[in-house]
Structure formats: C-alpha cells, structure tokens
Amino acid sequence: MDRVYNFSAGPSMLPVEVLEQAQKDMLCYGKSGMSVMEMSHRSKDFEEIIETAEADLRELMNIPDNYKVLFLQGGGSTQFAMIPLNLFRNSKKCDLVNTGQWSKKAMSEAKRYGTVNVVASSEDKTFTYIPKLDPKDFDPEADYFYITLNNTIYGTKWNKLPETGNVPLVADASSNILSEEIDVSKFGLIFAGAQKNIGPAGVTIVIIREDLIGHALDFTPTMLNYETHSKENSLYNTPPTYSIYVAGLTFKWLKAMGGVKAMEKINREKAKILYDFLDNSKLFKGTVVPEDRSLMNVPFVLPSEELNEKFIALAKSKGFVNLKGHRTVGGMRASIYNAMPVEGVKKLVELMAQFEKDNL
Numbered sequence: 068m069d070r071v072y073n074f075s076a077g078p079s080m081l082p083v084e085v086l087e088q089a090q091k092d093m094l095c096y097g098k099s100g101m102s103v104m105e106m107s108h109r110s111k112d113f114e115e116i117i118e119t120a121e122a123d124l125r126e127l128m129n130i131p132d133n134y135k136v137l138f139l140q141g142g143g144s145t146q147f148a149m150i151p152l153n154l155f156r157n158s159k160k161c162d163l164v165n166t167g168q169w170s171k172k173a174m175s176e177a178k179r180y181g182t183v184n185v186v187a188s189s190e191d192k193t194f195t196y197i198p199k200l201d202p203k204d205f206d207p208e209a210d211y212f213y214i215t216l217n218n219t220i221y222g223t224k225w226n227k228l229p230e231t232g233n234v235p236l237v238a239d240a241s242s243n244i245l246s247e248e249i250d251v252s253k254f255g256l257i258f259a260g261a262q263k264n265i266g267p268a269g270v271t272i273v274i275i276r277e278d279l280i281g282h283a284l285d286f287t288p289t290m291l292n293y294e295t296h297s298k299e300n301s302l303y304n305t306p307p308t309y310s311i312y313v314a315g316l317t318f319k320w321l322k323a324m325g326g327v328k329a330m331e332k333i334n335r336e337k338a339k340i341l342y343d344f345l346d347n348s349k350l351f352k353g354t355v356v357p358e359d360r361s362l363m364n365v366p367f368v369l370p371s372e373e374l375n376e377k378f379i380a381l382a383k384s385k386g387f388v389n390l391k392g393h394r395t396v397g398g399m400r401a402s403i404y405n406a407m408p409v410e411g412v413k414k415l416v417e418l419m420a421q422f423e424k425d426n427l
C-alpha cells in the first residue's frame with residue numbers, strides 16, 4: 068500500500084528519510100550488533116546517541132549555555148504538574164493566558180500547588196484568537212508566566228510574546244517547536260512532547276534556564292524534580308531510548324534541510340497556500356482571525372455538517388487522512404507539521420477546489 072498524506076494533529080507524519088534510516092538501523096545499529104531498542108542506556112553507543120541529539124538540538128534552536136536540555140517521559144501533560152512543582156518557589160502564584168484546552172489543563176494542575184491568575188482568555192469566542200494583554204494585569208510577584216505558544220486544537224499561535232520583565236516566561240511549544248525560529252533567551256522554560264514535530268511519542272523535551280532548577284517544593288516526587296534529571300543528564304533512570312534516537316534522526320534531517328530558518332520558510336509557504344485558498348473560497352472557511360493563525364494547525368469548516376462529512380470521506384478515499392477537526396471545533400483541521408511536504412498541501416488544496424466546484 069502507498070503512504071498517505073497524514074494530516075493528524077499527533078502523533079503525526081515523520082520524514083520518510085528518518086523512517087528509512089531507522090529501518091536500516093533496525094536490526095543492527097552501527098557496529099553494536101543490536102537494535103537501539105535492545106541497547107543499555109549506559110552503553111557507549113547510546114551515550115553518543117543522546118549527546119549528539121542534544122548537541123544538534125542546541126545548534127538548531129541556538130540554545131544558550133545557561134540552559135539545560137532534558138529528555139523526559141510522561142508527555143507534555145506531565146509538564147503541567149512539573150512546572151508548578153518546580154517553579155512555585157516564592158509567592159506560589161503564576162500568571163497564565165487561557166488560549167484553549169492545553170492552557171486549561173496546565174491551569175488545573177498549577178491550582179493544586181498555588182494560585183493561578185488568568186491574565187486573559189479567548190474562551191468567549193471558542194479560542195479563535197490570541198487575547199490582547201494589558202501589562203497592568205500582570206502580577207510582578209508571580210513565580211512564572213505561562214502561555215501555550217501554539218494552540219494545536221484551535222489553530223492559533225502567539226506572534227508577539229508578552230513582556231514579563233523578571234518573571235520567567237514558560238511556554239508549551241509541543242506543536243510548534245522547530246517549526247519557526249524562536250529566541251530561547253526570552254523564556255525561562257520551553258517544553259514539547261515529541262510526537263508532533265520531533266519524533267515518536269515517549270520523549271518530552273524540556274529546555275530550562277539553569278537558575279530555575281533546584282527549588283522544587285518539598286513534596287515533589289524525585290522523578291518530577293528537574294534537578295534529578297539535570298544532575299544525571301537525563302540518565303537518572305532509563306530514558307525513552309528509542310524515541311530519543313528517532314528524535315536525533317529528525318534533528319539530523321532538519322539540519323540537512325538547512326535548519327529551522329529554512330524550515331520556517333517552507334512552513335510559511337505551506338500555510339500560505341492553505342490560508343490563501345480559504346480566504347478566497349466561497350465554500351470553505353478558516354475559523355481563526357488572520358493575525359493569530361498557526362503555521363502548524365489549520366482548522367476550517369464547510370457550511371453544513373453534511374458537507375464536512377462528505378469532504379472528510381472523499382479526502383480519505385484519495386489518501387488524505389486524519390482531517391477531521393477536534394470535537395470542540397468541528398469541521399476539519401489540517402496539521403501541516405515540518406514533515407508534511409509542500410506537495411501534500413498543494414494536492415489537498417486541489418482537492419478542496421474540486422470539491423468546491425462540485426458542491427457549490
């Protein structure tokens with residue numbers, strides 16, 4: 068069977084070159100005589116895999132030396148608890164902007180350990196925009212300021228970061244890490260689950276400024292303390308070795324593509340093809356205000372539930388899969404992460420244009 072164009076929000080497409088390399092290495096990695104899956108995490112071979120992955124990520128994201136890179140488990144969702152457990156050190160208060168379900172989940176975990184001040188929310192319009200902020204609403208005593216950098220479900224992203232002064236900015240970049248250039252030095256902590264833009268599910272990357280490590284609340288479980296993993300270079304216990312290895316292959320692939328800047332250019336081109344079509348269509352409609360549109364997740368709707376279903380079924384039959392929107396938005400959502408080629412988006416738009424002709 069041929070490979071399909073997979074528009075899944077996550078886990079999502081991986082570059083074919085990465086899968087092929089993993090296939091080549093499957094039975095025997097290098098001269099090790101075994102698969103990476105069968106390898107001790109304390110072996111020389113694995114040490115090199117994790118160290119190279121970290122070095123490549125540092126190069127790709129231009130991560131300053133005073134930041135640690137951690138390879139953790141538990142998905143993005145475990146960070147919703149680790150962040151307050153480790154960063155609530157003084158006032159035990161944080162500022163947060165509510166831009167969708169992932170922000171809400173972060174909020175409910177943080178509330179277990181301290182006070183959450185919701186600076187702004189876009190819930191009034193089903194999270195179809197990024198709210199404007201008034202710095203007067205910021206709490207200067209907050210231990211951190213939390214945002215979801217790209218909202219996977221609703222298709223919005225932050226284009227201008229909040230100016231939080233000395234309050235560390237914390238960002239969930241699960242669905243846009245490595246998709247465009249970001250200035251790591253503007254953040255106290257950035258985290259991302261791997262399964263959207265990095266590799267297979269199982270590893271979560273945390274990029275954290277060193278001064279934020281070592282102040283966890285007393286009752287923080289050892290495994291949820293950043294200090295544990297920082298001290299042991301992510302080898303305190305067995306890390307998700309195979310996911311780290313594939314993530315490393317993706318970093319190599321991205322470097323060969325020209326790095327994040329080159330990738331961003333391609334991502335902007337892909338998003339433009341889709342948004343331009345939506346803006347000019349008489350049938351399809353984007354759901355997000357133009358200035359806050361995501362480059363990675365593009366939700367759109369047709370005028371009726373019946374047409375939505377008809378389009379999703381037609382697309383599936385032609386090899387464009389996982390286009391159904393999130394249940395809270397309805398319609399369709401095309402997730403066009405780094406591994407989605409320009410051609411996939413062009414062909415999807417051709418199909419949409421044909422559907423419009425046939426159904427108008």
Ligand SMILES: *Cc1c(COP(=O)(O)O)cnc(C)c1O
Nearest residue numbers: 142143144169219239241242260
């Ligand atoms: C997918 C996603 C998560 C949750 O990730 P898990 O690894 O499933 O816990 C969190 N935040 C954002 C923005 C996401 O897209």
